[in-house]
Amino acid sequence: MGSADESGAGSDPLSLLSATFSYSEALAAGISEWQLYRLRDQGLIEPLGRGLYRRHDAGTADLDLIEVARRAPSATLCLTTALARHGLADEIPARIDVALPRGRHRPATIAPVAWHGFDPATFEIGRTELPIESETSIGLYNPERSIIDAIRLRHREGPDMAYAALRRWLRQSGASPSRLLGMARKFPRAERPLREALEILL
Structure with missing residues (x-):
């Protein structure tokens, strides 16, 4: 019987994402639209503009x-x-x-x-x-x-x-x-x- 991690996004969807990523890149990594918006609402990612996001745990940058x-x-x-x-x-x-x-x-x-x-x-x-x-x-x-x-x-x-x-x-x-x-x-x-x-x- 498969584990929850086999769904693609796993228990830590952030691990699949680059420091900065686009909406389409998140979907391609197996993260659903619902998960993406949940990460945003939890403050784990922040929008950098339309369809562009950055992980909250990424280092400081311009x-x-x-x-x-x-x-x-x-x-x-x-x-x-x-x-x-x-x-x-x-x-x-x-x-x-x-x-x-x-x-x-x-x-x-x-x-x-x-x-x-x-x-x-x-x-x-x-x-x-x-x-x-x-x-x-x-x-x-x-x-x-x-x-x-x-x-x-x-x-x-x-x-x-x-x-x-x-x-x-x-x-x-x-x-x-x-x-x-x-x-x-x-x-x-x-x-x-x-x-x-x-x-x-x-």
Whole structure:
């Protein structure tokens, strides 16, 4: 005669779930809709938005970034948000600057997000991964790409932020203007103003 654990969800349905999981992932793990809502009502999981949940016993993490990463796997932190991550800007934006390939769907999120559409042909240039927790990471543009984006979009983002970030980056150990200019050649709107700024600052 089978035990109760053979039902799929077992006596501890949480053991079947990742730290952050979707409604469909819970159902695929054998957890019924009733069990899922019971876990929520018991405070064992918390919603991170529509159809997205997090285990209460999961470690601390940036829940806004987790939601963005789960909603849009290609999401990449950019502009002021990326500059702040690299210590190149003091401003903490009210909304998270997130780039997606131009034309990609921009999901609705509870997290405050400013979506930016970037050219798919250059989207991966300078893109790295920022771990949020053991199972989740989000894209992050490296310092060079972040400076280039700030300069090429300075008419929208403001020139002061871009050039202040460049000055601060030049003071960092390992900063390579030649490497920066090499990357900027792939962004015609950024190369000339960046070269002119470096001639003044160096």
